Amino acid sequence: MTRLGPVYTLAAGAVMAVALGVASATTSPATRTVNAQDDARPVDAQDDAPATPARAATEASPTPEVVKTARPTPAKADYAGRVTGNGGLIAVSVRNGKAVGYFCDGRIEAWMKGRAADGKVTLSGRGDASLTARLSGGVAAGTLGFGGRKWSFKAPTVKKPSGLYRATALVRGADVRAGWIYLDDGTRVGLTLVGDEVADVPIPEPGENAVVDGVEVDPRDVDEFIEEF
Known part of the structure; x- marks a missing residue:
């Protein structure tokens, strides 16, 4: 009878060794090669930047542009009234931006011309004659300068036959x-x-006409002479 006992013993030991090796391999923790870049988390440039308020909150609201509104100026108007503390009368007429004025107290007179714009009339005449007035509420109110003196006046609007007339002949x-x-x-x-x-x-x-040295002279209203004045 052949003696196989030791052989079986060696085989059994070999099998046991293999089994233990397999068990060791299956129970050991898994390992992996880690590249340094794998753990490097991309850093957003904004992460380190200081926090900034929302653009809409930081931008100043634009300053609204100031729009000047021109004062109304009548295209056609006639004013006539008294000069305060003077005893004379004043007349101012406006036609499409052009204006004429006349001051008279029966002894002296002053003809003036200029412009009407932005609710204001500015006139000048021979010598130092001048006039400035605001046109508002149907009244021309301002200052007359003449002969080195100044007076105030208020002249309401008037209708024909009232108003200013002129004659040349x-x-x-x-x-x-x-x-x-x-x-x-x-x-x-x-x-x-x-x-x-x-x-x-x-x-x-x-x-009616004026009579000068026996000759009739026709007074003309502002519409008839302002363009040639």
């Missing part, structure tokens, strides 16, 4: 220039110059 070889102001209450004033001398010429009734 050649009478018997002499230049005639005249001006008249009529108020709604019937007050009137005027001055007629023949050459450079004041002439004694009665103020005509509204709508």
Whole structure:
């Protein structure tokens, strides 16, 4: 009988060794090769940047542009009234941005011209004659300068036959220039110059002609003379 006992013993030991090796392999923790870049988390540039408020909160609201509104200026208007503390009358007429003015107290006179814009009239005349006035609420209110002095005035709007009239003519070889102001209450004033001398010429009734040295002179209203003034 062959003796196989030791052989079986060795085989059994070999099998046991293999089994233990397998068990060791299955129970050991798994290992992996780790690349340094695997743990490197990309850092967003904004992570380290200081926190900034929302753009809408930090941007200042634009300052609204200031728009100037022009004051209304009548295209056509006639004003006439009294000069305070002077005794004379003043008349101002506006036609499409152009303006004329006349001051008279029966002894002296001043014709002025200029512009009307932004609710204001600015006029000037021979010598130092000047006038500035605001046009508001149907009234021209301002200051008249003449002969080195200044006076205030308020002149309401008037309708024909009240208002300002002017006449120019050649009478018997002499230049005639005249001006008249009529108020709604019937007050009137005027001055007629023949050459450079004041002439004694009665103020005509509204709508009638003046008579200068026996010759009739036709007063013209503002619409008839403003373009040539």
